[in-house]
Amino acid sequence: MKALYDVPAPAKLNLFLHVVGRRPDGMHLLQSAFMLIDWCDTLHFELRAAGALSREDLAEALPADDLVLRAARGLQAASGTGAGAHIAIEKRLPAQAGLGGGSSDAATCLLALNRLWRLGLTRSQLASIGLALGADVPFFLQGRNAWVEGVGERLTPLELPRGRFAVVKPPQGLATALVFGGLELKQSGDAAIISGFAAKQYGECEASLPREFRENPFGFGRNDLQPAAQRLCPGVTQALEWLGSRGLQGRMTGSGSAVFSQLPQDMGLQAAPAGWKVRECVNLEVHPLWGWAPSDDSSVGG
Secondary structure, three states: OOOOEEEEEEEEEEEEEEEEEEOOOOOEEEEEEEEEEEEEEEEEEEEEOOOOEEEEEOOOOOOOOOHHHHHHHHHHHHHOOOOEEEEEEEOOOOOOOOOOHHHHHHHHHHHHHHHHOOOOOOHHHHHHHHHOOOOOHHHHHHOEOEEEEEOOOEEEEOOOOOOEEEEEEOOOOOOHHHHHHOOOOOOOOHHHHHHHHHHHHHHOOHHHOOHHHHHOOOOOOOEOOHHHHHHHOHHHHHHHHHHHOOOOOOEEOOOOOOEEEEEOOOOOOOOOOOOOEEEEEEEOOEOOOOOOOOOOOOOOOO
């Protein structure tokens, strides 16, 4: 197949994840910082006529009705286009890892088909479609590292220093709903503290940031889902211990089961136990498809 587009779908890391409340509908309210990294799936797109949509799995088999096909159908419905596409997916990002792989694939699909089909939809219009697919999809469509609030839909662009990271995925995965179901929610003053941090970061100078963040932006806060994930999945604890045995302070990303740590510049990664996926990554300033959809004043995250 000769694809018209061969495009990446990058993973993300949650630098921290604080659960600060719960809505009446049961959805948890979060505060987090999302960071793009250079571990990517690759999607290939070829134009098809008469609205035909098809998918080919070039690596591991995906569910029959995955987020990519749902994104394509959602874009067709929202735009009224009669165009179709054949989509081939090289899946490299592990599932149920907290890396956002499915949401990233969906966002890349929306960006690529918006261009392939010459629809001209803005990022905010694509985000309206993407939010129905998953709370992380608008983040990948925004294309910048972000401070995240609400259920994941409130995004503020965030500048981060460059860094190297070890990302470790144990053999077991974790379903997000299962992890949230095991969460013991405790109310605290974190929301006010972190909201103050966000307001200061974007309204004043760097000196007004909390001292802990200024000293170590990649070590700020914690992941409130990590204790529940460790109870459900021993591999999370084992991966954290593996990083710790190398002098690294690990933390889970998202709802797991992957964990990560910042890597010193002079440290490389050693071989991991069989069945684990270990990757050395660097963070990205912007999404590889930055600029593939026009922005507007109402776009998510500005």
